[in-house]
Amino acid sequence: MLNCKDATRRMSEAEDRELGLGERLELGMHLALCKGCRNYQQHLQVLRDACRGYRDELTNPEKE
Amino acid sequence: MSYHGGFDARATEAAIAPPASIDNAFVEQVRRDMLAFAQLQLRDAALAEDAVQDALTAALTSGKDFAGRSALKTWVFGILRHKIVDLIRQQSRTTPVSAFGGDEDSLDQAFDALFKENAHWQPAHRPAAWGDPESSLRDKHFWAVFDACLTQLPKNTARVFMMREFLELDTGEVCSAAGISTSNCHVILHRARSALRGCLEKSWFLAGERPC
Incomplete structure:
Protein backbone atom coordinates (compact mmCIF):
# COMPACT_ATOMS: atom_id res chain seq x y z
CA MET A 1 0.00 0.00 0.00
CA LEU A 2 1.37 3.38 -1.06
CA ASN A 3 1.93 5.94 1.67
CA CYS A 4 1.13 9.63 1.16
CA LYS A 5 4.70 10.74 0.63
CA ASP A 6 5.24 8.14 -2.10
CA ALA A 7 1.87 9.04 -3.60
CA THR A 8 2.98 12.66 -4.02
CA ARG A 9 6.14 11.45 -5.78
CA ARG A 10 4.14 9.27 -8.07
CA MET A 11 1.70 12.06 -8.92
CA SER A 12 4.64 14.26 -9.86
CA GLU A 13 6.22 11.51 -11.97
CA ALA A 14 2.91 10.97 -13.73
CA GLU A 15 3.38 14.44 -15.22
CA ASP A 16 6.80 13.52 -16.59
CA ARG A 17 6.58 9.91 -17.67
CA GLU A 18 4.02 7.25 -18.46
CA LEU A 19 3.26 5.25 -15.32
CA GLY A 20 3.08 1.47 -15.55
CA LEU A 21 -0.25 -0.27 -15.03
CA GLY A 22 0.70 -1.45 -11.54
CA GLU A 23 1.85 2.03 -10.57
CA ARG A 24 -1.38 3.58 -11.81
CA LEU A 25 -3.52 1.05 -9.94
CA GLU A 26 -1.61 1.57 -6.72
CA LEU A 27 -1.94 5.33 -7.03
CA GLY A 28 -5.62 5.09 -7.93
CA MET A 29 -6.33 2.95 -4.88
CA HIS A 30 -4.50 5.36 -2.65
CA LEU A 31 -6.31 8.38 -4.07
CA ALA A 32 -9.67 6.69 -3.67
CA LEU A 33 -9.02 6.47 0.05
CA CYS A 34 -7.06 9.65 0.71
CA LYS A 35 -8.66 13.07 0.51
CA GLY A 36 -5.41 14.87 1.31
CA CYS A 37 -3.67 13.32 -1.68
CA ARG A 38 -6.68 14.01 -3.94
CA ASN A 39 -6.30 17.65 -2.93
CA TYR A 40 -2.58 17.47 -3.63
CA GLN A 41 -3.47 16.20 -7.10
CA GLN A 42 -5.77 19.19 -7.59
CA HIS A 43 -2.95 21.49 -6.51
CA LEU A 44 -0.59 19.98 -9.07
CA GLN A 45 -3.18 20.66 -11.75
CA VAL A 46 -3.57 24.28 -10.62
CA LEU A 47 0.22 24.61 -10.65
CA ARG A 48 0.37 23.27 -14.17
CA ASP A 49 -2.35 25.67 -15.33
CA ALA A 50 -0.58 28.53 -13.61
CA CYS A 51 2.72 27.72 -15.33
CA ARG A 52 0.97 27.63 -18.68
CA GLY A 53 -0.80 30.92 -17.97
CA TYR A 54 2.38 32.59 -16.82
CA ARG A 55 4.31 31.41 -19.86
CA ASP A 56 1.57 32.50 -22.22
CA GLU A 57 1.36 35.90 -20.59
CA LEU A 58 5.04 36.53 -21.30
CA THR A 59 5.23 34.97 -24.73
CA ASN A 60 1.78 35.67 -26.12
CA PRO A 61 2.21 37.70 -29.30
CA GLU A 62 -1.25 39.25 -29.01
CA LYS A 63 -0.52 40.82 -25.65
CA GLU A 64 -0.99 44.58 -25.61
CA MET B 1 31.60 29.31 -31.44
CA SER B 2 28.37 30.88 -32.49
CA TYR B 3 27.79 32.46 -29.12
CA HIS B 4 28.35 36.23 -28.94
CA GLY B 5 28.87 38.32 -25.87
CA GLY B 6 26.38 41.06 -25.07
CA PHE B 7 28.65 43.90 -26.10
CA ASP B 8 29.15 42.63 -29.67
CA ALA B 9 25.49 41.88 -30.04
CA ARG B 10 24.49 45.38 -28.99
CA ALA B 11 27.00 46.91 -31.43
CA THR B 12 25.50 44.83 -34.24
CA GLU B 13 21.99 45.85 -33.31
CA ALA B 14 22.88 49.53 -33.47
CA ALA B 15 24.27 49.14 -36.98
CA ILE B 16 21.10 47.79 -38.58
CA ALA B 17 17.69 49.24 -39.15
CA PRO B 18 14.75 47.08 -38.08
CA PRO B 19 11.68 46.74 -40.33
CA ALA B 20 9.43 49.80 -40.21
CA SER B 21 6.50 48.03 -38.52
CA ILE B 22 8.74 47.12 -35.60
CA ASP B 23 9.13 50.37 -33.68
CA ASN B 24 11.40 50.90 -30.72
CA ALA B 25 8.60 50.88 -28.18
CA PHE B 26 7.45 47.46 -29.38
CA VAL B 27 10.97 46.05 -29.37
CA GLU B 28 11.47 47.40 -25.88
CA GLN B 29 8.30 45.70 -24.63
CA VAL B 30 9.24 42.38 -26.23
CA ARG B 31 12.71 42.76 -24.78
CA ARG B 32 11.30 43.23 -21.28
CA ASP B 33 9.15 40.10 -21.59
CA MET B 34 12.10 38.15 -22.95
CA LEU B 35 14.35 39.31 -20.14
CA ALA B 36 11.79 38.31 -17.52
CA PHE B 37 11.46 34.92 -19.21
CA ALA B 38 15.23 34.36 -19.51
CA GLN B 39 16.04 35.67 -16.05
CA LEU B 40 13.50 33.34 -14.41
CA GLN B 41 15.12 30.35 -16.05
CA LEU B 42 18.79 31.19 -16.06
CA ARG B 43 18.92 32.99 -12.69
CA ASP B 44 21.84 35.00 -13.99
CA ALA B 45 21.28 38.59 -15.11
CA ALA B 46 24.29 38.76 -17.43
CA LEU B 47 23.54 35.44 -19.11
CA ALA B 48 19.89 36.38 -19.51
CA GLU B 49 20.83 39.72 -21.04
CA ASP B 50 23.16 38.02 -23.53
CA ALA B 51 20.59 35.41 -24.51
CA VAL B 52 17.95 38.06 -25.12
CA GLN B 53 20.31 40.31 -27.04
CA ASP B 54 21.43 37.43 -29.26
CA ALA B 55 17.86 36.37 -29.98
CA LEU B 56 16.73 39.91 -30.78
CA THR B 57 19.75 40.58 -32.95
CA ALA B 58 19.15 37.36 -34.84
CA ALA B 59 15.56 38.39 -35.48
CA LEU B 60 16.27 41.96 -36.50
CA THR B 61 19.20 41.08 -38.76
CA SER B 62 17.60 38.03 -40.29
CA GLY B 63 16.32 40.00 -43.26
CA LYS B 64 12.99 38.25 -42.71
CA ASP B 65 10.00 40.39 -43.39
CA PHE B 66 7.87 39.64 -40.37
CA ALA B 67 4.21 39.90 -41.17
CA GLY B 68 3.56 42.12 -38.20
CA ARG B 69 4.50 42.15 -34.57
CA SER B 70 2.98 38.82 -33.61
CA ALA B 71 5.17 36.96 -36.05
CA LEU B 72 8.26 38.67 -34.73
CA LYS B 73 7.44 37.93 -31.11
CA THR B 74 6.70 34.28 -31.80
CA TRP B 75 9.88 33.90 -33.81
CA VAL B 76 12.13 35.65 -31.36
CA PHE B 77 10.82 33.64 -28.39
CA GLY B 78 11.48 30.49 -30.39
CA ILE B 79 15.12 31.53 -30.75
CA LEU B 80 15.31 32.52 -27.10
CA ARG B 81 14.12 29.05 -26.02
CA HIS B 82 16.95 27.44 -27.98
CA LYS B 83 19.51 29.86 -26.57
CA ILE B 84 18.41 29.21 -23.00
CA VAL B 85 18.66 25.45 -23.44
CA ASP B 86 22.09 25.83 -25.10
CA LEU B 87 23.33 27.96 -22.22
CA ILE B 88 22.07 25.50 -19.61
CA ARG B 89 23.64 22.66 -21.55
CA GLN B 90 27.00 24.50 -21.74
CA GLN B 91 26.94 25.35 -18.06
CA SER B 92 25.99 21.89 -16.93
CA ARG B 93 29.08 20.55 -18.74
CA THR B 94 31.41 22.66 -16.62
CA THR B 95 29.31 22.83 -13.45
CA PRO B 96 27.14 19.73 -13.22
CA VAL B 97 23.67 20.30 -11.83
CA SER B 98 23.54 18.69 -8.44
CA ALA B 99 20.29 17.29 -7.18
CA PHE B 100 21.37 18.04 -3.64
CA GLY B 101 22.74 21.12 -1.93
CA GLY B 102 22.10 23.49 0.94
CA ASP B 103 18.99 25.17 -0.48
CA GLU B 104 17.65 21.88 -1.73
CA ASP B 105 18.17 20.27 1.68
CA SER B 106 16.04 22.90 3.35
CA LEU B 107 13.24 22.37 0.81
CA ASP B 108 13.39 18.63 1.48
CA GLN B 109 13.26 19.18 5.21
CA ALA B 110 10.24 21.45 4.87
CA PHE B 111 8.57 18.78 2.72
CA ASP B 112 9.40 15.95 5.15
CA ALA B 113 7.93 17.99 8.00
CA LEU B 114 4.50 17.70 6.34
CA PHE B 115 4.43 13.98 7.10
CA LYS B 116 4.21 11.78 10.15
CA GLU B 117 6.76 9.03 10.76
CA ASN B 118 4.65 6.59 8.80
CA ALA B 119 4.84 8.95 5.77
CA HIS B 120 1.16 9.88 5.91
CA TRP B 121 0.13 13.53 6.21
CA LEU B 153 13.16 28.32 -5.91
CA PRO B 154 16.88 27.48 -5.69
CA LYS B 155 18.70 27.97 -9.00
CA ASN B 156 19.23 24.35 -10.05
CA THR B 157 15.75 23.34 -9.03
CA ALA B 158 14.31 26.30 -10.91
CA ARG B 159 16.28 25.61 -14.09
CA VAL B 160 15.17 22.00 -14.29
CA PHE B 161 11.56 22.80 -13.47
CA MET B 162 11.38 25.70 -15.92
CA MET B 163 12.87 23.68 -18.76
CA ARG B 164 10.09 21.18 -18.20
CA GLU B 165 7.17 23.57 -17.66
CA PHE B 166 8.17 26.79 -19.44
CA LEU B 167 10.31 25.55 -22.31
CA GLU B 168 8.07 22.49 -22.64
CA LEU B 169 10.92 20.04 -23.12
CA ASP B 170 10.19 16.40 -22.45
CA THR B 171 11.80 14.86 -19.40
CA GLY B 172 14.54 13.14 -21.43
CA GLU B 173 15.62 16.43 -22.99
CA VAL B 174 15.55 18.18 -19.62
CA CYS B 175 17.76 15.51 -17.99
CA SER B 176 20.15 15.56 -20.91
CA ALA B 177 20.51 19.36 -20.96
CA ALA B 178 21.06 19.42 -17.20
CA GLY B 179 23.41 16.45 -17.44
CA ILE B 180 21.62 14.45 -14.75
CA SER B 181 20.08 11.00 -14.44
CA THR B 182 16.38 10.45 -15.02
CA SER B 183 15.82 9.58 -11.38
CA ASN B 184 17.54 12.78 -10.22
CA CYS B 185 15.40 14.66 -12.70
CA HIS B 186 12.25 13.22 -11.10
CA VAL B 187 13.53 14.08 -7.64
CA ILE B 188 14.17 17.69 -8.65
CA LEU B 189 10.83 18.10 -10.44
CA HIS B 190 8.92 16.68 -7.49
CA ARG B 191 10.82 18.97 -5.14
CA ALA B 192 10.04 22.01 -7.29
CA ARG B 193 6.34 21.19 -7.49
CA SER B 194 6.09 20.54 -3.76
CA ALA B 195 7.87 23.78 -2.96
CA LEU B 196 5.66 25.79 -5.31
CA ARG B 197 2.53 24.09 -4.03
CA GLY B 198 3.54 24.89 -0.46
CA CYS B 199 4.39 28.48 -1.34
CA LEU B 200 1.10 29.08 -3.17
CA GLU B 201 -0.86 27.51 -0.34
CA LYS B 202 0.84 29.59 2.33
CA SER B 203 0.99 32.86 0.41
CA TRP B 204 -2.26 32.73 -1.50
CA PHE B 205 -4.82 29.99 -1.08
CA LEU B 206 -4.78 29.90 2.70
CA ALA B 207 -3.40 33.38 3.28
CA GLY B 208 -6.82 34.98 3.67
CA GLU B 209 -8.04 32.40 6.14
CA ARG B 210 -5.26 32.86 8.64
CA PRO B 211 -5.56 35.27 11.53
CA CYS B 212 -2.99 38.02 11.18
Missing part, protein backbone atom coordinates in the same frame (compact mmCIF):
# COMPACT_ATOMS: atom_id res chain seq x y z
CA GLN B 122 0.39 15.34 9.50
CA PRO B 123 -3.22 16.32 10.22
CA ALA B 124 -2.27 20.01 10.35
CA HIS B 125 -0.54 19.83 6.97
CA ARG B 126 -2.93 17.58 5.09
CA PRO B 127 -3.64 19.40 1.81
CA ALA B 128 -7.05 21.08 1.75
CA ALA B 129 -8.99 21.81 -1.42
CA TRP B 130 -8.07 25.14 -2.99
CA GLY B 131 -11.20 27.17 -3.52
CA ASP B 132 -11.97 28.52 -6.97
CA PRO B 133 -8.51 28.34 -8.56
CA GLU B 134 -9.93 29.59 -11.88
CA SER B 135 -10.69 32.99 -10.46
CA SER B 136 -7.24 33.09 -8.84
CA LEU B 137 -5.70 32.66 -12.27
CA ARG B 138 -7.55 35.78 -13.39
CA ASP B 139 -6.37 37.85 -10.43
CA LYS B 140 -3.29 39.98 -10.97
CA HIS B 141 -2.36 39.71 -7.29
CA PHE B 142 -2.17 35.93 -7.72
CA TRP B 143 0.43 36.36 -10.45
CA ALA B 144 2.59 38.54 -8.21
CA VAL B 145 2.53 35.76 -5.59
CA PHE B 146 3.24 33.12 -8.23
CA ASP B 147 6.18 35.13 -9.51
CA ALA B 148 7.56 35.48 -5.98
CA CYS B 149 7.19 31.73 -5.41
CA LEU B 150 9.05 30.93 -8.64
CA THR B 151 11.80 33.37 -7.71
CA GLN B 152 12.28 31.67 -4.34
